[in-house]
Amino acid sequence: MNAPTTLSHLVPEIQPREVPPALIEALQSRFGAQCSTALAVREQHGRDESSFQAPPPAAVVFAESTRDVADAVRLAGQHEVPVIPFGVGSSLEGHLLAVQGGISIDVSRMNKVLSVNAEDLTVTVQPGVTRKQLNEEIRSTGLFFPIDPGADASLGGMAATRASGTNAVRYGTMRENVLGLEVVTASGEAIRTGTRAKKSSAGYDLTRLFVGSEGTLGVITEVTLRLYPIPEAISAAICSFPSIEAAVRATIQVIQLGVPIARVELIDQNTVRMVNAHSKLGLRIEPMLLMEFHGSPAGVKEQAETVQEIASEFGGNAFEWATTPEERTRLWTARHNAYFAAIQSRPGCRAISTDTCVPISRLADCLLDSVKEADESGIPYFLVGHVGDGNFHFGYLLDPNDPKEREIAEGLNHKLVARALSLEGTCTGEHGVGLHKMGFLVTEAGAGAVEMMRTIKRALDPRNIMNPGKIFSL
Amino acid sequence: MNAPTTLSHLVPEIQPREVPPALIEALQSRFGAQCSTALAVREQHGRDESSFQAPPPAAVVFAESTRDVADAVRLAGQHEVPVIPFGVGSSLEGHLLAVQGGISIDVSRMNKVLSVNAEDLTVTVQPGVTRKQLNEEIRSTGLFFPIDPGADASLGGMAATRASGTNAVRYGTMRENVLGLEVVTASGEAIRTGTRAKKSSAGYDLTRLFVGSEGTLGVITEVTLRLYPIPEAISAAICSFPSIEAAVRATIQVIQLGVPIARVELIDQNTVRMVNAHSKLGLRIEPMLLMEFHGSPAGVKEQAETVQEIASEFGGNAFEWATTPEERTRLWTARHNAYFAAIQSRPGCRAISTDTCVPISRLADCLLDSVKEADESGIPYFLVGHVGDGNFHFGYLLDPNDPKEREIAEGLNHKLVARALSLEGTCTGEHGVGLHKMGFLVTEAGAGAVEMMRTIKRALDPRNIMNPGKIFSL
Numbered sequence: 028m029n030a031p032t033t034l035s036h037l038v039p040e041i042q043p044r045e046v047p048p049a050l051i052e053a054l055q056s057r058f059g060a061q062c063s064t065a066l067a068v069r070e071q072h073g074r075d076e077s078s079f080q081a082p083p084p085a086a087v088v089f090a091e092s093t094r095d096v097a098d099a100v101r102l103a104g105q106h107e108v109p110v111i112p113f114g115v116g117s118s119l120e121g122h123l124l125a126v127q128g129g130i131s132i133d134v135s136r137m138n139k140v141l142s143v144n145a146e147d148l149t150v151t152v153q154p155g156v157t158r159k160q161l162n163e164e165i166r167s168t169g170l171f172f173p174i175d176p177g178a179d180a181s182l183g184g185m186a187a188t189r190a191s192g193t194n195a196v197r198y199g200t201m202r203e204n205v206l207g208l209e210v211v212t213a214s215g216e217a218i219r220t221g222t223r224a225k226k227s228s229a230g231y232d233l234t235r236l237f238v239g240s241e242g243t244l245g246v247i248t249e250v251t252l253r254l255y256p257i258p259e260a261i262s263a264a265i266c267s268f269p270s271i272e273a274a275v276r277a278t279i280q281v282i283q284l285g286v287p288i289a290r291v292e293l294i295d296q297n298t299v300r301m302v303n304a305h306s307k308l309g310l311r312i313e314p315m316l317l318m319e320f321h322g323s324p325a326g327v328k329e330q331a332e333t334v335q336e337i338a339s340e341f342g343g344n345a346f347e348w349a350t351t352p353e354e355r356t357r358l359w360t361a362r363h364n365a366y367f368a369a370i371q372s373r374p375g376c377r378a379i380s381t382d383t384c385v386p387i388s389r390l391a392d393c394l395l396d397s398v399k400e401a402d403e404s405g406i407p408y409f410l411v412g413h414v415g416d417g418n419f420h421f422g423y424l425l426d427p428n429d430p431k432e433r434e435i436a437e438g439l440n441h442k443l444v445a446r447a448l449s450l451e452g453t454c455t456g457e458h459g460v461g462l463h464k465m466g467f468l469v470t471e472a473g474a475g476a477v478e479m480m481r482t483i484k485r486a487l488d489p490r491n492i493m494n495p496g497k498i499f500s501l
Numbered sequence: 502m503n504a505p506t507t508l509s510h511l512v513p514e515i516q517p518r519e520v521p522p523a524l525i526e527a528l529q530s531r532f533g534a535q536c537s538t539a540l541a542v543r544e545q546h547g548r549d550e551s552s553f554q555a556p557p558p559a560a561v562v563f564a565e566s567t568r569d570v571a572d573a574v575r576l577a578g579q580h581e582v583p584v585i586p587f588g589v590g591s592s593l594e595g596h597l598l599a600v601q602g603g604i605s606i607d608v609s610r611m612n613k614v615l616s617v618n619a620e621d622l623t624v625t626v627q628p629g630v631t632r633k634q635l636n637e638e639i640r641s642t643g644l645f646f647p648i649d650p651g652a653d654a655s656l657g658g659m660a661a662t663r664a665s666g667t668n669a670v671r672y673g674t675m676r677e678n679v680l681g682l683e684v685v686t687a688s689g690e691a692i693r694t695g696t697r698a699k700k701s702s703a704g705y706d707l708t709r710l711f712v713g714s715e716g717t718l719g720v721i722t723e724v725t726l727r728l729y730p731i732p733e734a735i736s737a738a739i740c741s742f743p744s745i746e747a748a749v750r751a752t753i754q755v756i757q758l759g760v761p762i763a764r765v766e767l768i769d770q771n772t773v774r775m776v777n778a779h780s781k782l783g784l785r786i787e788p789m790l791l792m793e794f795h796g797s798p799a800g801v802k803e804q805a806e807t808v809q810e811i812a813s814e815f816g817g818n819a820f821e822w823a824t825t826p827e828e829r830t831r832l833w834t835a836r837h838n839a840y841f842a843a844i845q846s847r848p849g850c851r852a853i854s855t856d857t858c859v860p861i862s863r864l865a866d867c868l869l870d871s872v873k874e875a876d877e878s879g880i881p882y883f884l885v886g887h888v889g890d891g892n893f894h895f896g897y898l899l900d901p902n903d904p905k906e907r908e909i910a911e912g913l914n915h916k917l918v919a920r921a922l923s924l925e926g927t928c929t930g931e932h933g934v935g936l937h938k939m940g941f942l943v944t945e946a947g948a949g950a951v952e953m954m955r956t957i958k959r960a961l962d963p964r965n966i967m968n969p970g971k972i973f974s975l
């Protein structure tokens with residue numbers, strides 16, 4: 028796989044289907060004020076955090092119930108018009124763009140926590156509940172939902188993209204933490220998948236089929252999630268390293284030893300510099316690991332000692348520790364503000380994020396060569412990583428008015444993905460395929476596996492109305 | 502759901518398709534001595550550990566490579582003849598029976614550990630490798646594969662049935678521990694699913710679709726699994742309780758507190774009595790929990806103290822502890838020998854096993870009423886359970902020559918499943934649907950979800966040749 032020589036693959040294929048006035052009328056008649064065709068509303072629903080552009084959807088339906096979703100899907104289906112589910116709009120890969128036209132189904136008003144089963148460590152929520160909202164609402168139970176992709180994303184959207192983030196190294200991803208779903212299928216029927224039992228061998232794993240299907244098989248209308256007891260003790264630490272390699276090799280050893288670390292995040296020295304400027308911090312301009320340990324007081328102490336020992340072997344120093352929530356928040360400032368600090372470091376820029384994930388032993392190989400290439404390119408970038416999972420993100424900071432920069436950045440990403448795949452990794456650890464990685468998916472999974480995905484899609488959505496044009500072309 | 506009044510639903514529907522002599526000739530020509538039509542071989546491949554019966558397959562192909570599997574599937578497909586994958590034959594639900602005729606593809610000779618990636622905690626094996634074989638072959642790496650369904654099952658079969666067992670409470674099931682697969686599809690093509698990366702959002706989760714698909718979508722020809730460091734410290738304990746309820750309530754509290762217990766198994770007093778007789782043990786004739794703790798020495802100590810405290814609150818006593826492998830094995834004798842001890846307690850009997858799994862808070866409700874019903878029925882039984890997961894098994898010990906007993910036992914199971922479903926549980930925690938639970942699956946998942954499974958099956962296997970007649974009827 029070589030760097031692209033043209034931009035053609037970077038521009039999404041725009042093939043809007045006709046949206047007949049009869050559909051708009053039917054939606055307005057059924058939904059009244061819950062249906063909007065105002066340009067500003069449509070435009071807001073026709074974009075996400077990616078840098079792609081497409082004409083906005085023809086209408087936005089603000090669903091307030093599963094019935095609303097089902098009716099909207101059925102009406103759209105009668106006219107063979109696409110439907111695109113919308114949560115909070117935090118997708119990074121163009122999932123929300125109406126590349127084949129259609130209507131947006133906004134589920135943000137479906138934001139109720141339906142039932143908390145604290146004694147079973149489960150909760151059932153509507154898809155528009157965000158992860159922060161959930162954790163606030165369940166705080167009194169002593170439980171929490173650990174998946175933290177950074178953005179305060181909707182849980183429906185997180186399920187749809189198989190999201191994960193900083194806590195995944197210990198608690199897994201949406202794949203492991205969704206117990207069951209309610210989904211409106213392409214025919215407008217609501218089905219349930221899974222039960223509240225912790226495990227089951229009852230037939231095909233439809234739950235896992237919908238988790239990560241990016242809205243292409245159905246609209247998620249309820250999510251049942253696993254919760255965890257808030258750890259008795261939580262301890263956070265930051266530690267500087269003489270090189271990215273040293274930080275990564277320390278991480279690899281922590282994981283290989285089976286230390287149940289809850290978070291281990293890398294920030295490179297570029298990003299430390301940006302964060303220092305943005306948040307008025309005085310962090311050493313060196314690559315840094317941010318870590319968190321969850322467990323009993325004795326367990327946390329033991330983990331922390333082990334990790335400190337390993338870090339020291341690799342030249343880690345300037346350890347800072349925090350145990351109270353306030354101190355922990357302060358330590359994590361650098362990580363939480365990295366994106367905004369980076370964006371502000373180059374006024375007017377847009378970030379394109381990479382998302383490769385490789386087996387942990389290959390992390391240094393994958394990362395170090397890509398750092399070298401990024402440095403040589405001259406493109407400013409930030410680098411953060413859920414390194415305990417082998418997952419990291421370069422954020423290339425581009426002048427949106429300079430197509431050359433974009434071409435260079437996409438070339439860097441191409442090389443990075445090719446490298447990750449040659450190291451038995453994946454082109455996307457947690458952001459999804461969307462519009463951006465359709466070509467990479469074929470290289471990664473093989474034509475036969477992608478054809479199997481298409482066969483499933485065609486069988487379950489014969490009119491191709493569920494978020495068409497994402498993951499693969501049909 | 503009422504107890505059945507006839508046995509009709511217990512007899513699998515036998516609809517053998519014609520196996521043309523041309524296919525047998527083609528198989529013999531392609532496979533030579535690797536293809537057998539000897540009656541004894543066919544009969545051995547036409548049954549499993551279930552109590553169902555069907556005519557044996559027309560031939561058995563002993564595959565030695567993915568190519569062999571692909572060729573066998575392709576040849577069978579040309580004649581629209583079913584193929585049934587066979588590992589070691591330990592299915593409990595009739596998965597291996599040739600209810601629609603066809604040929605058996607025995608993968609037990611595909612028993613190589615292909616690559617151990619100790620530094621990534623992954624291993625790739627052929628499907629005929631058994632779990633014990635795997636653990637023996639990787640012992641020197643300091644890693645182990647935790648999933649332990651009791652039988653020394655093949656890893657391909659364990660993936661196909663989404664198996665779990667005693668360690669699942671801590672390490673998860675095959676759902677969580679399969680990273681990727683190679684599968685021969687209905688068209689005879691080999692595809693790969695997943696990568697060795699720990700997480701991925703790259704398209705539909707085909708890995709999870711095949712895990713638990715019971716051979717109905719393809720034949721698994723390679724499995725990539727997660728491994729874990731052998732814990733620094735392992736400690737085991739047994740503890741007697743005054744009642745099943747006390748043992749179960751202690752377990753519920755352990756789980757709700759988030760204690761990372763590695764195993765917590767229930768044995769009822771019937772079974773203790775059987776094991777005492779079979780293995781010449783002197784265990785108290787009381788319900789018993791068997792537990793195992795994995796971690797650092799301090800962590801294990803801490804877990805054990807917490808659990809001992811909880812157990813004592815519920816009247817747990819007669820604690821016995823073991824830390825060396827030999828002592829642990831001795832303590833676990835009761836659990837390991839439960840099945841055989843039970844079978845021998847009633848010479849000539851056959852066991853029918855239940856497999857419900859419910860949310861942990863519902864475990865006592867589900868279990869205690871069913872114990873009462875089983876006691877009142879007069880049918881001898883044993884009762885063991887992976888209670889930390891809410892999963893347990895009654896084994897009804899039946900006189901195979903007395904249809905009345907079978908009817909009573911199936912009636913007990915019907916009531917138990919109905920109860921588990923009303924408590925938001927599943928009819929099968931780990932054994933799979935097979936022939937036995939097709940009716941239960943519709944009640945559990947709903948007609949719409951089962952129709953979605955059928956739609957996927959039809960799309961991926963249009964000639965219905967992959968282990969047809971299992972999970973659902975088409």
